[in-house]
Amino acid sequence: MATHSATHDDHDHKPQGFLDRWLFTTNHKDIGTLYLVWSLIMFLVGGAMAMVIRAELFQPGLQLVHPEFFNQMTTMHALVMIFGAVMPAFVGLANWMIPLQIGAPDMALPRMNNWSFWLLPFAFFLLLVTLVLPGGAPQAGWTLYPPLSLQGGYSIAFTIFAIHLMGISSIMGAINIIATILNMRAPGMDLLKMPLFTWTWLITAFLLIAVMPVLAGAVTMLLTDKFFGTSFFNAAGGGDPVLFQHVFWFFGHPEVYIMILPAFGIISEIIPTFSRKPLFGYQAMVYATASIAFLSFIVWAHHMFTVGMPVGAQLYFMYATMLIAVPTGVKVFNWVATMWRGSLTFETPMLFALGFVIMFTIGGFSGLMLAIVPADYQYHDTYFVVAHFHYVLVTGAIFGIMAGVYYWLPKWTGFMYDEKLGKIHFWWSTISVNVLFFPQHFLGLAGMPRRIPDYNVAFAEFNMISSIGGFAFGLAQVFFVYVLWKASRAGVKATDQVWEGAKGLEWTVPSPAPHHTFQRPPVIDDSKLAHGDVTH
Amino acid sequence: MHPTRIRSRLAAAIAALASPVALANPERWQLNLSPGVTASSQAAYEMHMIMLWICVAIGVVVFGAMTYAMIRFRKSKGAVPDTSFTHSTRIEVIWTTIPVLILVAMAWPATTRLLALADTRDYEMTVKITGYQWRWRYEIVDYRGQAQDINFVSSLDLDSNRTRMLGSGLDPRAVQRDGVNTYLLDVDRPLVLPTDTKVRFLITANDVIHAWWVPALGWKQDAIPGFINTAWTDIRKPGIYRGQCAELCGKDHGFMPIVVRAVPRAEFEQWLADNGGTLPPGDLLATTADGPAAASAGSL
Numbered sequence: 025m026a027t028h029s030a031t032h033d034d035h036d037h038k039p040q041g042f043l044d045r046w047l048f049t050t051n052h053k054d055i056g057t058l059y060l061v062w063s064l065i066m067f068l069v070g071g072a073m074a075m076v077i078r079a080e081l082f083q084p085g086l087q088l089v090h091p092e093f094f095n096q097m098t099t100m101h102a103l104v105m106i107f108g109a110v111m112p113a114f115v116g117l118a119n120w121m122i123p124l125q126i127g128a129p130d131m132a133l134p135r136m137n138n139w140s141f142w143l144l145p146f147a148f149f150l151l152l153v154t155l156v157l158p159g160g161a162p163q164a165g166w167t168l169y170p171p172l173s174l175q176g177g178y179s180i181a182f183t184i185f186a187i188h189l190m191g192i193s194s195i196m197g198a199i200n201i202i203a204t205i206l207n208m209r210a211p212g213m214d215l216l217k218m219p220l221f222t223w224t225w226l227i228t229a230f231l232l233i234a235v236m237p238v239l240a241g242a243v244t245m246l247l248t249d250k251f252f253g254t255s256f257f258n259a260a261g262g263g264d265p266v267l268f269q270h271v272f273w274f275f276g277h278p279e280v281y282i283m284i285l286p287a288f289g290i291i292s293e294i295i296p297t298f299s300r301k302p303l304f305g306y307q308a309m310v311y312a313t314a315s316i317a318f319l320s321f322i323v324w325a326h327h328m329f330t331v332g333m334p335v336g337a338q339l340y341f342m343y344a345t346m347l348i349a350v351p352t353g354v355k356v357f358n359w360v361a362t363m364w365r366g367s368l369t370f371e372t373p374m375l376f377a378l379g380f381v382i383m384f385t386i387g388g389f390s391g392l393m394l395a396i397v398p399a400d401y402q403y404h405d406t407y408f409v410v411a412h413f414h415y416v417l418v419t420g421a422i423f424g425i426m427a428g429v430y431y432w433l434p435k436w437t438g439f440m441y442d443e444k445l446g447k448i449h450f451w452w453s454t455i456s457v458n459v460l461f462f463p464q465h466f467l468g469l470a471g472m473p474r475r476i477p478d479y480n481v482a483f484a485e486f487n488m489i490s491s492i493g494g495f496a497f498g499l500a501q502v503f504f505v506y507v508l509w510k511a512s513r514a515g516v517k518a519t520d521q522v523w524e525g526a527k528g529l530e531w532t533v534p535s536p537a538p539h540h541t542f543q544r545p546p547v548i549d550d551s552k553l554a555h556g557d558v559t560h
Numbered sequence: 561m562h563p564t565r566i567r568s569r570l571a572a573a574i575a576a577l578a579s580p581v582a583l584a585n586p587e588r589w590q591l592n593l594s595p596g597v598t599a600s601s602q603a604a605y606e607m608h609m610i611m612l613w614i615c616v617a618i619g620v621v622v623f624g625a626m627t628y629a630m631i632r633f634r635k636s637k638g639a640v641p642d643t644s645f646t647h648s649t650r651i652e653v654i655w656t657t658i659p660v661l662i663l664v665a666m667a668w669p670a671t672t673r674l675l676a677l678a679d680t681r682d683y684e685m686t687v688k689i690t691g692y693q694w695r696w697r698y699e700i701v702d703y704r705g706q707a708q709d710i711n712f713v714s715s716l717d718l719d720s721n722r723t724r725m726l727g728s729g730l731d732p733r734a735v736q737r738d739g740v741n742t743y744l745l746d747v748d749r750p751l752v753l754p755t756d757t758k759v760r761f762l763i764t765a766n767d768v769i770h771a772w773w774v775p776a777l778g779w780k781q782d783a784i785p786g787f788i789n790t791a792w793t794d795i796r797k798p799g800i801y802r803g804q805c806a807e808l809c810g811k812d813h814g815f816m817p818i819v820v821r822a823v824p825r826a827e828f829e830q831w832l833a834d835n836g837g838t839l840p841p842g843d844l845l846a847t848t849a850d851g852p853a854a855a856s857a858g859s860l
Binding site for chain 1: 585586587588589590591592593594600601603604607608611612615618619622623625626629630633634635636639640641642643645646647651652655656659660663666667670671673674675677678723724725726727728730731732733735741742743744745767768769771773775778779780781782784785786787789790803804805806807808809810811812813814815
């Protein structure tokens with residue numbers, strides 16, 4: 025019995041003392057907690073920057089900040105949210121849940137795990153300190169397109185070193201996840217019996233290893249162009265500014281899927297649990313994820329339809345991009361089919377998961393529209409694009425993370441969060457996020473470019489509505505912090521299974537999960553697994 | 561807000577969504593893309609609407625099924641899970657094949673329109689556009705076979721520029737021209753183009769990457785130092801068409817607008833002559849004056 029071996033070593037052996045517990049930790053659960061707390065802090069920092077942006081855009085005319093600072097805010101908001109909030113949140117969830125889902129005692133490389141995390145504060149110190157350096161933070165957008173990104177002061181060097189550190193951290197995290205999943209599964213946990221969250225992370229980890237070095241190379245070339253007299257991207261020296269965009273987006277497009285595939289995994293755990301029914305088309309889900317990952321490598325130039333590519337290249341990238349709709353559609357249809365003939369309840373994780381499916385699909389629709397070159401000539405670099413990627417990243421990736429946090433929180437803290445507060449957080453977030461981002465579609469279609477600090481009066485109304493939605497969404501996340509804080513201290517005691525319909529090894533260990541679990545491999549009972557039956 | 565005002569604004573918004581008439585410049589409460597004034601903008605608008613309605617149709621089916629499931633299969637209504645419904649090869653083949661067919665149906669009109677947009681041959685006029693931080697330079701290179709030497713810089717108008725300063729205390733709503741709010745969308749010298757003429761653009765930049773975009777013309781094209789990109793337009797309707805730089809180019813990225821004044825050919829040729837341009841031989845304007853030789857001498 026899985027439960028027996030898990031509880032056998034239930035005496036905690038937590039290191040005593042704050043530094044021993046947190047700084048020198050090699051425990052996957054503590055490192056997972058560090059990652060999650062870190063990402064929450066960065067989410068608030070990046071959110072504060074978004075509030076500056078929305079406050080300045082509240083009405084036409086410049087009221088609060090200079091355009092230079094506005095550009096620093098858009099650049100830093102993106103870098104902090106992508107590398108500080110979304111990616112570490114997924115790594116935190118992976119650290120906590122993958123060993124529990126596959127019956128492993130810890131990650132395969134625990135010391136490297138510690139280092140992966142503790143690089144991040146140094147990376148973000150380098151990045152955020154630029155805000156107070158002479159010349160300010162980078163202001164060329166998170167894409168760092170030269171020649172603009174090379175015009176500023178030394179902040180570009182700090183940014184590049186920060187990106188190098190984040191890249192090393194991500195690559196080590198990815199190596200650790202692959203090594204853990206391939207080597208440390210409990211006997212009987214075949215690859216095609218693994219939970220979807222573990223599967224999507226396995227695929228995501230390969231994406232990370234493939235593309236983070238590409239980003240590192242691209243920014244290193246920026247560094248040598250700026251400080252060592254090379255001309256990789258300098259046309260006057262025989263270089264090519266568009267080369268940077270190709271290399272950057274060869275990283276950047278898979279990066280988009282790095283930020284969404286683990287969310288697909290989380291949603292694929294939650295919908296079956298609250299439908300009380302196994303995931304529909306489990307194998308199709310795995311193969312769809314792998315197809316999306318493969319396609320993500322061959323569509324990068326759809327970010328560049330206006331740079332002046334040959335028409336043949338435009339057609340290829342348009343067709344390849346449209347193809348992604350097929351496996352993505354399969355995933356959405358499978359989630360709906362999982363709910364079909366189920367027995368549904370709507371606790372907070374399920375609400376966030378359903379919100380994810382609907383709003384991510386809306387972001388998918390605008391993505392499909394953006395793939396169409398003749399229409400993209402109008403959409404490109406407008407607020408339509410801003411609306412699109414915030415639907416897939418906020419109501420996609422971040423709603424996925426929040427769904428996962430509510431879903432597994434009782435397993436971490438041993439307490440049920442306050443269901444009423446969780447539901448308030450969901451509805452407050454969902455309404456405000458749509459007030460925030462839906463009008464941005466209209467602004468883009470009416471002709472408002474992105475990354476501008478001020479705009480014509482024709483754009484005033486929808487910008488004001490969007491800003492009001494932004495402030496409300498920001499406040500909702502402060503409320504989220506309160507809900508988490510409350511749930512970490514007290515509440516109704518959680519059972520081991522937590523949710524009536526939950527299946528899988530992580531629900532066989534006690535709540536809160538003891539410091540060490542599965543020190544002896546659990547005996548796998550296929551009928552107790554979510555996907556023990558491999559016929560589908 | 562007064563209810564009748566809300567109603568009139570709603571009516572305006574709905575009209576903006578439904579109206580087939582060309583909205584040349586951004587309107588308050590504008591919801592949808594403008595069909596513009598060129599074949600390219602018409603193509604973009606048509607592809608946009610095709611895609612929008614296909615997505616709406618798919619959305620109705622998918623979200624409809626979800627909503628039905630959420631109402632019909634609630635545990636609180638006594639729904640019992642059918643745990644055997646976890647796989648169906650037939651359904652999965654169907655919902656993989658149908659999207660592929662829909663994609664082909666989308667790709668076909670997109671491809672034909674893109675190929676038309678990419679064809680810059682048979683132009684009658686060439687304009688070179690150079691992006692600078694933070695203004696545009698326009699050079700009329702040739703017009704109907706005659707080399708031209710007209711070259712000027714187009715910058716944000718003074719009224720907008722004063723108003724946009726941080727803490728200027730000036731009201732952006734007061735920046736108007738002919739009753740239209742032109743805040744951040746007006747320049748000191750607009751680019752004048754003839755209607756019903758295929759104009760080829762050569763687009764580059766001098767410092768960083770910019771992008772030249774006038775929504776009513778239907779496309780944007782990056783202006784990249786070291787590259788010369790080509791694009792074309794053929795404006796059907798005289799008018800003033802406003803746009804902006806669409807690629808982040810530094811602190812004043814939001815303050816380098818584009819204004820195209822499209823005028824009938826005769827009026828354009830008058831403008832060309834007034835600005836020292838060379839009219840083509842046999843041209844009505846040129847021959848009614850002192851002849852082609854005199855017209856070209858005027859450009860010296």
